[in-house]
Amino acid sequence: MTFYRRHWLKLLKFAEERSENYYSEHLGIDYIEKNFNILEKDFDGKLKQNEVQNLRVIRMLGDFQLHRTVLRRYYKHKQILHNKDFIKIINDFKKYCGQKSYSKVTVDHYSKHSAKFLDYADSQGITSCSQINLAITNNYIKTLARVYIQNN
Known part of the structure; x- marks a missing residue:
């Protein structure tokens, strides 16, 4: 969080210098290009980790602006859920899939996608599956569509 906070403060100063009152990804990209010359390096395929x-900072701000939550895009840890009820649901789902004789690969695939959805729900303040509604589901689908478009 210290890393992101430092960049956000620099971005705020950059916006003030340009008399920008609102964040946009265009502003973020201009900030990245001015301070790091990343776009040119990206075109040359010479970006370092x-x-x-630095690009993730801009993406995270765009996510927050659009969804009012910071979304995970990089899953460093295998366990992404922290809500005990959601963890139990995923474990029960894995058992159900096993009883249906799904392959291990299929069970892992379904479980990971389900956990990502429940992680999103958790970030929206949802604490149980009974609170999940069509609006939450549609907003999650929008985040998936946005991630897919940005990565392709």
Whole structure:
């Protein structure tokens, strides 16, 4: 969080210098290009890992602006859920899939996607599956569509 906070403060100063009152990804990209010359390096295929991290700052701000939550895009740890009820649901789901004789690969695939959805729900203040509604589901689908478009 210290890393992101430091960049956000620099971005705020950059916006003030340009008399910008609102964040946009265009502003973020201009900030990245001015301070790190990343776009040129990206076109040349010469980006380093720390430079990619600078781009993530801009993406995270865009996510927060759009969804009012910071979304995970990089799952460093296998366990992404912290809500005990959601963890139990995923474990029960794995058992159900096993009883249906799904392959291990299929069970892992379904479980990971389900956990990502429940992680999103948790970030929206949802604490049980009974609170999940069509709006939450549609907003999650929008985040998936946005991630897919940005990565392709």
